[in-house]
Amino acid sequence: MFELLWLLLPVAAASGWLAATRRTERPDADSSSEDIYRGLNYLLDEKPDRAIEVFGRMVVHDPDAVEVQLTLGNLFRRRGEVDRALHIHSELLKRSQLTSEQRGRALLELGEDYLKSGLFDRAEALFEELQGYVEHRSVALVRLLSIFEQERDWRRALEISDKVEQQTGTPMRVNAAHYCCELASESLAAxxxxxxxxxxxxxxxxxPDSVRASIQRARVVAARGDYRQAIEDYLRVVRRAHEFLPEVLEPLRECYLESGRREDWLMLLRELVQRRHASAAAVAYAKALREQEGVAAALNFIERELRLYPSLEGLRQLIDLKLAAEEPVRIGDLETLYRIGHSFAERMPRYRCDNCGFVGKSLHWSCPSCKRWGTVRPAGERTRRD
Incomplete structure (x- = not known):
């Protein structure tokens, strides 16, 4: 709502000047100025409906009040009455006496109306035209990028992302990498x-730090039998974004074993456990010890690790090993604990957005809530690290 106040400040200033210069020509000039300030007060009091009433009366009495009509249409759109906003802004653009600045503002508002109503083709045409208006070029480029993303036109999104970075100064390389990954996914599907x-x-x-690109390429080359390159790509994720360990450890294990490098796999797990004490690595190492040295060795390791670095994943692995061990334990109690731990883990969010706090059970490369790219990360490993 405060954005509208900034839009109305020039309106208020203009109305005050008009009231002073046209007082002898139009007796209602003072009331027009008063209406502007009354509308501003309603907006400050967060009463947009009352503000709309005031500005609506002003438009009826003075159809030439361009700034007021722009603001009125903006208010309608923000209140969800997009049809009324579309009517006001489209009618305004039919006027031949608009200044270049006024026409640019009207094009921008109408483009926002179309965008809000989901008419992307019409919005796109207006934002393309707005690139010719220097003062609106940045907004137009950002809106075009949003349209291309929603239409999943990744090639055009990639093309315009460079322009957005040049025009706004906002780094777009992370976004561009995701657009390339989307295009790669389409190519793979074909x-x-x-x-x-x-x-x-x-x-x-x-x-170069793109987790998504590294994982995607590792999967592709592994499917072709190039395990060396796949291991290199997965290790890039491990070294640069270790919170993604749960996503890559299992396919990384398969690559090591398929290439006959079991000892290298165990060495990596030992390093991760010793240096980071990541729960995913600890669980993976316990499983590897169980395969290689037996349940007792795995149990001894996981018990020692959990005393210093407790985790839900480690607890579940401990119970699983206890169930498999030939020890006089109450199996029923362990099975109950395992079910409780499993149920608790299933209810916990696996992923969280660093930008808006969105939580979910699936990994999204673009946050479903704030639409930011690359901000959703595994929650478990990050929580232990923090």
């Missing part, structure tokens, strides 16, 4: 593997 790999290379050129 069976164009080499094209997909080229797209992922481009993504990593935009953002």
């Amino acid at each position: 069976g164009r593997v080499e094209e997909a790999l080229a797209g992922l290379e481009q993504a990593l050129a935009y953002d």
Whole structure:
């Protein structure tokens, strides 16, 4: 709502000047100025409905009040009455006497109306035209990018992201990397593997720390039997974004074992446990010890680890090992604990957005709530690190 106050300040100033210069020509000039300030007060008091009444009366009495009509249409759109906003702004654009500045404002407001109503093709046409208005070019580019994202037109989003960065100064390399990944996914779905790999290379050129591009490329090359490259890509994630360990440890294990490098796999797990004490790595190491040395060795390790670095994942692994051990324990109690731990873990959010706090059970590369790219991360590992 405060954005509207900034829009109305020039209206208030203009109305005051008009009231002073046209007092002899129009007896209602003073009342017009009073209406502007009355409308401002309603907005400050968060009473948009009353403000709309005031500005609506002003438009009826003075159809030439361009700024007031722009603001009135804006208020209608924010209240959800997009049809009324569309009517006001489209009628305004039919006027031939608008200044360039007024026409630019009207185009912007009408574009916002179309965007709000989901008429992306019409909004796109207006924002394309707005690029010719220097004062509105930044907003127009950002809105076009939003349209291309919603339409999943990743190629055009990629093309315009460079312009957005140049015009606004906002870094767009992370976004650009995600657009490349989206295009790579489309190429893979169509069976164009080499094209997909080229797209992922481009993504990593935009953002060398891209977790998504590294994981995607690792999956592609692993499917082709290039386990060396897959391991390298997965390790990039482990080294640069270790909160994603739960996402990559299992496929990384498969790559090590398929390439006959079991000892390297165990060495990596030991390093992760010793340096980071990550619960996912501890659980994976316990499983590897169980396979290689037996239940007793795995149980001894996980008990020692949990005393110093307790975690729900580790507790579940401990119970699982206890159930498998040949020890005089009350199996029924352990099974109950396991079910409770499993149920608790299932209810906990697995992922959280660093930007808006959105939580969910699935990994989204673009947050469903705030639409930011690359801000959703696994919650468990980060919580232990923090």
